[in-house]
Amino acid sequence: MEFFDFYRKDRWPHQFCPGCGLGTIMNCLYKAFNDLNIDIDKTVFVSGIGCTGRVPGYINADSLHTTHGRAIAFATGIKLSRPDLNVIVISGDGDLFAIGGNHIIHAARRNIDLKVIAVNNANYGLTGGQMAPTTPYNMITTTTPYGQREYPFALAELIAAAGANYVARWTTAHPNQLVKSIKEAMQTKGFSFIEVISQCPVNFGRRNKMGDPVFHLRWIKDHSVPISKMTFDINSPYDIVDLNTKGIYIIGDLVKRNRSPYGEIEKEIEVKGPQE
Amino acid sequence: MYPIINKDYCKGCNLCVEVCPKRVFEKGMEITHRGYYAAVVKYKEQCTNFKIPNGGKPLCEICWLTCPEHAIEFKED
Numbered sequence: 001m002e003f004f005d006f007y008r009k010d011r012w013p014h015q016f017c018p019g020c021g022l023g024t025i026m027n028c029l030y031k032a033f034n035d036l037n038i039d040i041d042k043t044v045f046v047s048g049i050g051c052t053g054r055v056p057g058y059i060n061a062d063s064l065h066t067t068h069g070r071a072i073a074f075a076t077g078i079k080l081s082r083p084d085l086n087v088i089v090i091s092g093d094g095d096l097f098a099i100g101g102n103h104i105i106h107a108a109r110r111n112i113d114l115k116v117i118a119v120n121n122a123n124y125g126l127t128g129g130q131m132a133p134t135t136p137y138n139m140i141t142t143t144t145p146y147g148q149r150e151y152p153f154a155l156a157e158l159i160a161a162a163g164a165n166y167v168a169r170w171t172t173a174h175p176n177q178l179v180k181s182i183k184e185a186m187q188t189k190g191f192s193f194i195e196v197i198s199q200c201p202v203n204f205g206r207r208n209k210m211g212d213p214v215f216h217l218r219w220i221k222d223h224s225v226p227i228s229k230m231t232f233d234i235n236s237p238y239d240i241v242d243l244n245t246k247g248i249y250i251i252g253d254l255v256k257r258n259r260s261p262y263g264e265i266e267k268e269i270e271v272k273g274p275q276e
Numbered sequence: 277m278y279p280i281i282n283k284d285y286c287k288g289c290n291l292c293v294e295v296c297p298k299r300v301f302e303k304g305m306e307i308t309h310r311g312y313y314a315a316v317v318k319y320k321e322q323c324t325n326f327k328i329p330n331g332g333k334p335l336c337e338i339c340w341l342t343c344p345e346h347a348i349e350f351k352e353d
Protein backbone atom coordinates (compact mmCIF):
# COMPACT_ATOMS: atom_id res chain seq x y z
CA MET A 1 0.00 0.00 0.00
CA GLU A 2 1.46 3.34 -1.07
CA PHE A 3 1.18 6.39 1.19
CA PHE A 4 -1.46 7.89 -1.06
CA ASP A 5 -3.46 4.68 -1.14
CA PHE A 6 -3.85 5.13 2.60
CA TYR A 7 -4.35 8.90 2.54
CA ARG A 8 -6.42 10.89 0.04
CA LYS A 9 -4.04 12.58 -2.35
CA ASP A 10 -6.73 14.96 -3.58
CA ARG A 11 -6.94 16.44 -0.08
CA TRP A 12 -3.17 16.93 0.30
CA PRO A 13 -1.46 19.11 1.54
CA HIS A 14 -3.45 18.82 4.78
CA GLN A 15 -4.66 21.84 6.72
CA PHE A 16 -2.52 21.40 9.85
CA CYS A 17 -0.16 24.22 10.81
CA PRO A 18 3.54 24.07 9.79
CA GLY A 19 5.36 21.75 12.17
CA CYS A 20 2.23 20.31 13.81
CA GLY A 21 2.85 16.84 15.28
CA LEU A 22 -0.31 15.43 13.73
CA GLY A 23 1.48 14.90 10.41
CA THR A 24 4.15 12.79 12.13
CA ILE A 25 1.45 10.71 13.82
CA MET A 26 -0.25 10.21 10.43
CA ASN A 27 3.04 8.91 8.98
CA CYS A 28 3.39 6.46 11.88
CA LEU A 29 -0.19 5.26 11.44
CA TYR A 30 0.41 4.60 7.76
CA LYS A 31 3.65 2.76 8.46
CA ALA A 32 2.07 0.51 11.09
CA PHE A 33 -0.81 -0.36 8.75
CA ASN A 34 1.52 -0.96 5.84
CA ASP A 35 3.86 -3.19 7.86
CA LEU A 36 1.01 -5.30 9.21
CA ASN A 37 -0.81 -5.34 5.86
CA ILE A 38 -4.14 -4.45 7.43
CA ASP A 39 -7.10 -4.15 5.06
CA ILE A 40 -8.35 -0.57 5.40
CA ASP A 41 -11.67 -1.60 3.87
CA LYS A 42 -12.20 -3.62 7.05
CA THR A 43 -11.29 -0.68 9.28
CA VAL A 44 -13.35 2.25 10.53
CA PHE A 45 -11.74 5.42 11.83
CA VAL A 46 -13.71 7.44 14.35
CA SER A 47 -12.92 10.88 15.72
CA GLY A 48 -14.53 13.67 17.65
CA ILE A 49 -14.04 17.39 17.12
CA GLY A 50 -10.66 19.13 17.13
CA CYS A 51 -7.59 19.40 14.92
CA THR A 52 -6.92 15.72 15.68
CA GLY A 53 -10.52 14.97 14.85
CA ARG A 54 -9.81 15.92 11.25
CA VAL A 55 -7.24 13.16 10.71
CA PRO A 56 -9.75 10.43 9.66
CA GLY A 57 -11.02 12.80 6.97
CA TYR A 58 -7.70 12.34 5.16
CA ILE A 59 -7.73 8.54 5.33
CA ASN A 60 -8.98 6.55 2.37
CA ALA A 61 -11.29 4.41 4.52
CA ASP A 62 -14.72 4.66 6.07
CA SER A 63 -14.67 7.20 8.85
CA LEU A 64 -16.93 8.99 11.27
CA HIS A 65 -16.34 12.57 12.35
CA THR A 66 -18.69 12.64 15.31
CA THR A 67 -19.89 15.26 17.77
CA HIS A 68 -17.51 16.71 20.35
CA GLY A 69 -16.54 14.17 23.01
CA ARG A 70 -18.66 11.31 21.67
CA ALA A 71 -16.13 9.45 19.53
CA ILE A 72 -15.95 6.52 21.97
CA ALA A 73 -19.74 6.21 22.17
CA PHE A 74 -20.05 5.97 18.38
CA ALA A 75 -17.07 3.59 18.17
CA THR A 76 -18.63 1.31 20.81
CA GLY A 77 -21.79 1.12 18.73
CA ILE A 78 -19.86 0.20 15.59
CA LYS A 79 -17.79 -2.47 17.35
CA LEU A 80 -20.78 -4.14 19.02
CA SER A 81 -22.88 -4.26 15.87
CA ARG A 82 -20.00 -5.19 13.54
CA PRO A 83 -17.38 -7.10 15.57
CA ASP A 84 -15.61 -8.07 12.34
CA LEU A 85 -14.39 -4.50 11.75
CA ASN A 86 -11.29 -2.92 13.28
CA VAL A 87 -12.43 0.23 15.01
CA ILE A 88 -9.82 2.93 15.58
CA VAL A 89 -10.46 6.13 17.47
CA ILE A 90 -8.12 9.09 16.83
CA SER A 91 -8.98 12.15 18.81
CA GLY A 92 -7.59 14.99 20.90
CA ASP A 93 -7.01 15.27 24.62
CA GLY A 94 -9.81 17.77 25.02
CA ASP A 95 -12.22 15.65 23.07
CA LEU A 96 -11.45 12.34 24.78
CA PHE A 97 -10.67 13.53 28.31
CA ALA A 98 -12.50 16.79 28.93
CA ILE A 99 -15.97 16.63 27.41
CA GLY A 100 -15.67 12.89 26.69
CA GLY A 101 -13.91 11.84 29.89
CA ASN A 102 -16.54 9.50 31.25
CA HIS A 103 -17.00 7.65 27.98
CA ILE A 104 -13.36 6.71 27.75
CA ILE A 105 -12.84 5.53 31.33
CA HIS A 106 -15.90 3.28 31.11
CA ALA A 107 -14.96 1.96 27.69
CA ALA A 108 -11.57 1.05 29.19
CA ARG A 109 -13.22 -0.57 32.22
CA ARG A 110 -15.58 -2.59 30.02
CA ASN A 111 -12.59 -3.50 27.86
CA ILE A 112 -14.32 -2.91 24.55
CA ASP A 113 -12.19 -3.96 21.60
CA LEU A 114 -11.26 -0.44 20.40
CA LYS A 115 -7.87 0.99 19.46
CA VAL A 116 -7.60 4.53 20.75
CA ILE A 117 -4.92 7.03 19.77
CA ALA A 118 -5.20 10.10 21.99
CA VAL A 119 -3.18 13.03 20.73
CA ASN A 120 -2.14 15.10 23.71
CA ASN A 121 -1.03 18.56 22.61
CA ALA A 122 -1.77 20.01 26.06
CA ASN A 123 -4.43 22.45 24.82
CA TYR A 124 -7.53 22.91 22.69
CA GLY A 125 -5.76 23.50 19.39
CA LEU A 126 -8.67 23.98 17.02
CA THR A 127 -10.48 26.62 19.03
CA GLY A 128 -7.42 28.81 19.58
CA GLY A 129 -5.32 27.36 22.38
CA GLN A 130 -7.47 27.30 25.51
CA MET A 131 -6.32 25.30 28.55
CA ALA A 132 -7.17 21.61 28.61
CA PRO A 133 -7.18 19.10 31.49
CA THR A 134 -3.75 18.11 30.16
CA THR A 135 -2.08 21.53 30.27
CA PRO A 136 1.02 21.18 32.50
CA TYR A 137 1.29 23.27 35.65
CA ASN A 138 2.35 26.90 35.08
CA MET A 139 2.05 26.79 31.29
CA ILE A 140 0.41 29.74 29.57
CA THR A 141 -2.65 29.40 27.36
CA THR A 142 -5.28 31.87 26.19
CA THR A 143 -7.49 31.06 29.20
CA THR A 144 -4.61 30.85 31.71
CA PRO A 145 -2.68 34.06 30.96
CA TYR A 146 -0.96 33.97 34.39
CA GLY A 147 -0.07 30.29 34.09
CA GLN A 148 -2.10 27.15 34.68
CA ARG A 149 -2.88 26.69 38.37
CA GLU A 150 -4.34 23.19 38.15
CA TYR A 151 -2.44 19.95 37.76
CA PRO A 152 -2.95 17.90 34.61
CA PHE A 153 -4.44 14.45 34.16
CA ALA A 154 -2.01 11.64 33.49
CA LEU A 155 -4.00 10.11 30.65
CA ALA A 156 -2.20 6.82 30.13
CA GLU A 157 -2.07 6.05 33.86
CA LEU A 158 -5.76 6.85 34.18
CA ILE A 159 -6.66 4.39 31.43
CA ALA A 160 -4.30 1.77 32.83
CA ALA A 161 -6.07 2.05 36.18
CA ALA A 162 -9.45 1.85 34.45
CA GLY A 163 -8.52 -1.62 33.15
CA ALA A 164 -7.46 -1.42 29.51
CA ASN A 165 -5.57 -4.34 27.97
CA TYR A 166 -2.78 -2.32 26.39
CA VAL A 167 -1.64 1.16 27.43
CA ALA A 168 1.39 3.08 26.16
CA ARG A 169 2.62 6.63 25.94
CA TRP A 170 4.95 7.91 23.21
CA THR A 171 5.72 11.26 21.69
CA THR A 172 6.26 12.69 18.23
CA ALA A 173 9.97 12.74 19.08
CA HIS A 174 9.89 8.91 19.14
CA PRO A 175 8.27 7.99 15.81
CA ASN A 176 9.88 4.56 15.44
CA GLN A 177 8.67 3.50 18.88
CA LEU A 178 5.24 4.89 18.10
CA VAL A 179 4.99 2.73 14.98
CA LYS A 180 5.87 -0.35 17.05
CA SER A 181 3.33 0.64 19.66
CA ILE A 182 0.53 1.09 17.11
CA LYS A 183 1.34 -2.35 15.74
CA GLU A 184 1.19 -3.81 19.24
CA ALA A 185 -2.18 -2.12 19.84
CA MET A 186 -3.58 -3.43 16.55
CA GLN A 187 -2.62 -6.97 17.54
CA THR A 188 -4.02 -6.77 21.05
CA LYS A 189 -7.62 -7.81 21.68
CA GLY A 190 -9.56 -5.53 23.98
CA PHE A 191 -9.18 -1.86 24.78
CA SER A 192 -5.83 -0.57 23.54
CA PHE A 193 -4.79 2.97 24.29
CA ILE A 194 -1.82 5.02 23.09
CA GLU A 195 -1.28 8.54 24.31
CA VAL A 196 0.89 10.53 21.91
CA ILE A 197 2.44 13.73 23.20
CA SER A 198 2.44 16.04 20.22
CA GLN A 199 3.63 19.55 19.45
CA CYS A 200 1.16 22.35 18.75
CA PRO A 201 3.64 25.13 17.97
CA VAL A 202 1.05 27.60 16.78
CA ASN A 203 -1.40 27.60 19.66
CA PHE A 204 0.47 26.13 22.62
CA GLY A 205 4.14 26.55 21.77
CA ARG A 206 3.89 30.17 20.70
CA ARG A 207 2.63 31.25 24.13
CA ASN A 208 5.33 29.27 25.94
CA LYS A 209 8.43 30.39 24.05
CA MET A 210 8.31 27.40 21.71
CA GLY A 211 6.67 28.90 18.65
CA ASP A 212 9.35 27.26 16.52
CA PRO A 213 8.27 23.61 16.07
CA VAL A 214 11.90 22.57 16.58
CA PHE A 215 11.92 24.09 20.09
CA HIS A 216 8.62 22.44 20.91
CA LEU A 217 9.91 19.06 19.77
CA ARG A 218 13.05 19.51 21.89
CA TRP A 219 10.91 20.43 24.90
CA ILE A 220 8.89 17.24 24.47
CA LYS A 221 12.07 15.19 24.18
CA ASP A 222 13.58 16.81 27.28
CA HIS A 223 10.44 16.19 29.33
CA SER A 224 10.11 12.50 28.45
CA VAL A 225 11.45 9.90 30.87
CA PRO A 226 11.49 6.18 30.00
CA ILE A 227 9.34 4.05 32.26
CA SER A 228 12.38 1.95 33.24
CA LYS A 229 13.71 4.96 35.19
CA MET A 230 10.56 5.33 37.29
CA THR A 231 10.41 4.20 40.89
CA PHE A 232 7.74 3.97 43.55
CA ASP A 233 9.90 6.07 45.86
CA ILE A 234 8.21 9.31 46.94
CA ASN A 235 11.55 11.14 47.25
CA SER A 236 12.95 10.17 43.86
CA PRO A 237 12.89 12.83 41.11
CA TYR A 238 11.03 10.40 38.85
CA ASP A 239 8.26 9.17 41.06
CA ILE A 240 5.51 7.12 39.47
CA VAL A 241 3.13 7.87 42.37
CA ASP A 242 3.40 11.56 41.58
CA LEU A 243 2.11 10.88 38.05
CA ASN A 244 2.32 13.96 35.90
CA THR A 245 2.56 16.71 38.49
CA LYS A 246 6.28 17.36 37.90
CA GLY A 247 5.58 18.13 34.26
CA ILE A 248 7.33 15.07 32.90
CA TYR A 249 5.95 12.44 30.56
CA ILE A 250 6.62 8.79 31.31
CA ILE A 251 7.15 7.07 27.97
CA GLY A 252 6.94 3.40 27.13
CA ASP A 253 4.50 0.52 27.47
CA LEU A 254 2.63 0.92 30.76
CA VAL A 255 0.35 -2.09 30.76
CA LYS A 256 -0.13 -5.33 28.83
CA ARG A 257 -3.02 -7.48 30.05
CA ASN A 258 -4.98 -10.35 28.64
CA ARG A 259 -8.53 -9.84 29.91
CA SER A 260 -11.30 -10.96 27.61
CA PRO A 261 -12.89 -8.06 25.79
CA TYR A 262 -16.50 -6.98 26.11
CA GLY A 263 -18.65 -9.05 23.80
CA GLU A 264 -16.56 -12.22 24.08
CA ILE A 265 -18.10 -13.03 27.45
CA GLU A 266 -21.57 -12.81 25.90
CA LYS A 267 -20.49 -15.19 23.17
CA GLU A 268 -19.27 -17.69 25.79
CA ILE A 269 -22.60 -17.52 27.60
CA GLU A 270 -24.46 -18.15 24.36
CA VAL A 271 -22.41 -21.31 23.82
CA LYS A 272 -22.46 -22.59 27.40
CA GLY A 273 -25.84 -21.33 28.55
CA PRO A 274 -26.43 -19.34 31.74
CA GLN A 275 -24.68 -20.36 34.95
CA GLU A 276 -26.76 -22.44 37.33
CA MET B 277 18.85 6.81 -2.78
CA TYR B 278 18.62 9.94 -0.69
CA PRO B 279 15.90 12.30 0.51
CA ILE B 280 14.32 14.74 -1.90
CA ILE B 281 12.06 17.54 -0.69
CA ASN B 282 8.84 18.19 -2.56
CA LYS B 283 8.39 21.97 -2.69
CA ASP B 284 4.65 21.59 -3.28
CA TYR B 285 4.22 20.14 0.19
CA CYS B 286 7.05 21.49 2.40
CA LYS B 287 5.91 24.06 4.94
CA GLY B 288 9.40 24.94 6.17
CA CYS B 289 9.04 23.69 9.74
CA ASN B 290 12.70 22.55 9.78
CA LEU B 291 11.91 19.41 11.81
CA CYS B 292 13.92 17.39 9.29
CA VAL B 293 16.95 19.59 10.01
CA GLU B 294 16.48 18.83 13.71
CA VAL B 295 15.95 15.06 13.59
CA CYS B 296 18.45 13.93 10.94
CA PRO B 297 21.40 12.35 12.79
CA LYS B 298 23.67 12.86 9.76
CA ARG B 299 22.85 16.57 9.25
CA VAL B 300 21.75 16.08 5.67
CA PHE B 301 19.27 18.97 5.66
CA GLU B 302 19.67 22.69 6.05
CA LYS B 303 17.28 25.59 6.59
CA GLY B 304 16.09 27.06 3.31
CA MET B 305 16.66 30.67 2.33
CA GLU B 306 14.40 30.75 -0.73
CA ILE B 307 10.69 31.22 -0.55
CA THR B 308 8.55 28.68 -2.44
CA HIS B 309 5.48 29.37 -4.57
CA ARG B 310 3.37 28.51 -1.52
CA GLY B 311 5.10 31.13 0.61
CA TYR B 312 7.28 28.91 2.83
CA TYR B 313 11.02 28.72 3.32
CA ALA B 314 11.37 25.10 2.24
CA ALA B 315 14.27 23.16 3.76
CA VAL B 316 17.00 21.97 1.40
CA VAL B 317 18.97 18.73 1.07
CA LYS B 318 22.53 19.96 1.47
CA TYR B 319 24.73 16.87 1.99
CA LYS B 320 22.86 14.03 0.30
CA GLU B 321 25.97 11.79 0.23
CA GLN B 322 25.96 11.74 4.06
CA CYS B 323 22.55 10.05 4.17
CA THR B 324 22.62 6.50 5.62
CA ASN B 325 20.61 5.30 2.63
CA PHE B 326 22.90 6.85 0.01
CA LYS B 327 24.28 3.50 -1.20
CA ILE B 328 20.91 1.73 -1.21
CA PRO B 329 19.47 1.47 -4.73
CA ASN B 330 16.17 3.10 -5.63
CA GLY B 331 13.16 1.28 -4.21
CA GLY B 332 15.22 -0.60 -1.59
CA LYS B 333 14.33 -0.71 2.09
CA PRO B 334 15.83 2.36 3.78
CA LEU B 335 18.03 1.80 6.86
CA CYS B 336 17.00 5.08 8.44
CA GLU B 337 13.83 6.95 7.66
CA ILE B 338 13.52 9.25 10.64
CA CYS B 339 13.15 12.37 8.43
CA TRP B 340 10.48 10.64 6.36
CA LEU B 341 8.59 9.58 9.50
CA THR B 342 8.90 13.00 11.14
CA CYS B 343 8.07 15.30 8.21
CA PRO B 344 4.47 16.29 8.96
CA GLU B 345 3.77 17.18 5.35
CA HIS B 346 4.95 13.98 3.63
CA ALA B 347 7.28 16.23 1.66
CA ILE B 348 10.28 13.86 1.84
CA GLU B 349 10.75 10.96 -0.52
CA PHE B 350 13.74 8.64 -1.00
CA LYS B 351 14.88 8.65 -4.60
CA GLU B 352 17.79 9.18 -6.94
CA ASP B 353 17.42 11.84 -9.60
Ligand SMILES: Cc1ncc(C[n+]2csc(CCOP(=O)(O)OP(=O)(O)O)c2C)c(N)n1
Nearest residue numbers: 050051052068092093094095123124125126
Ligand atom coordinates in the same frame (compact mmCIF):
# COMPACT_ATOMS: atom_id res chain seq x y z
C1 LIG C 1 -20.37 20.57 22.39
C2 LIG C 1 -19.21 21.39 21.93
N1 LIG C 1 -18.56 22.16 22.83
C3 LIG C 1 -17.50 22.88 22.46
C4 LIG C 1 -17.06 22.87 21.17
C5 LIG C 1 -15.87 23.72 20.76
N2 LIG C 1 -14.67 22.93 20.53
C6 LIG C 1 -14.32 22.52 19.31
S1 LIG C 1 -12.86 21.67 19.27
C7 LIG C 1 -12.70 21.85 20.95
C8 LIG C 1 -11.52 21.32 21.70
C9 LIG C 1 -10.59 20.47 20.89
O1 LIG C 1 -9.49 20.13 21.66
P1 LIG C 1 -8.76 18.76 21.48
O2 LIG C 1 -9.73 17.65 21.54
O3 LIG C 1 -7.62 18.71 22.44
O4 LIG C 1 -8.25 18.78 19.98
P2 LIG C 1 -7.00 19.51 19.33
O5 LIG C 1 -7.58 20.59 18.49
O6 LIG C 1 -6.12 20.02 20.42
O7 LIG C 1 -6.35 18.45 18.51
C10 LIG C 1 -13.76 22.57 21.50
C11 LIG C 1 -13.88 22.90 22.93
C12 LIG C 1 -17.77 22.04 20.23
N3 LIG C 1 -17.37 21.96 18.96
N4 LIG C 1 -18.81 21.33 20.64
Ligand code: SF4
Nearest residue numbers: 016017020051125200
Ligand atom coordinates in the same frame (compact mmCIF):
# COMPACT_ATOMS: atom_id res chain seq x y z
S1 SF4 D 1 -3.64 24.48 16.14
FE1 SF4 D 1 -2.07 23.16 17.01
S2 SF4 D 1 -2.93 21.06 16.89
FE2 SF4 D 1 -4.12 22.39 15.49
S3 SF4 D 1 -3.14 22.13 13.47
FE3 SF4 D 1 -2.23 23.95 14.46
S4 SF4 D 1 -0.39 23.17 15.50
FE4 SF4 D 1 -1.68 21.40 15.02
Ligand code: SF4
Nearest residue numbers: 286287289290292343
Ligand atom coordinates in the same frame (compact mmCIF):
# COMPACT_ATOMS: atom_id res chain seq x y z
S1 SF4 E 1 10.14 18.37 7.91
FE1 SF4 E 1 9.05 18.36 5.93
S2 SF4 E 1 7.76 20.22 5.94
FE2 SF4 E 1 9.29 20.45 7.57
S3 SF4 E 1 11.01 21.59 6.60
FE3 SF4 E 1 11.49 19.38 6.41
S4 SF4 E 1 10.67 18.77 4.40
FE4 SF4 E 1 9.72 20.76 4.93
Ligand SMILES: [Mg+2]
Nearest residue numbers: 092093121123
Ligand atom coordinates in the same frame (compact mmCIF):
# COMPACT_ATOMS: atom_id res chain seq x y z
MG1 LIG F 1 -5.63 19.07 22.23
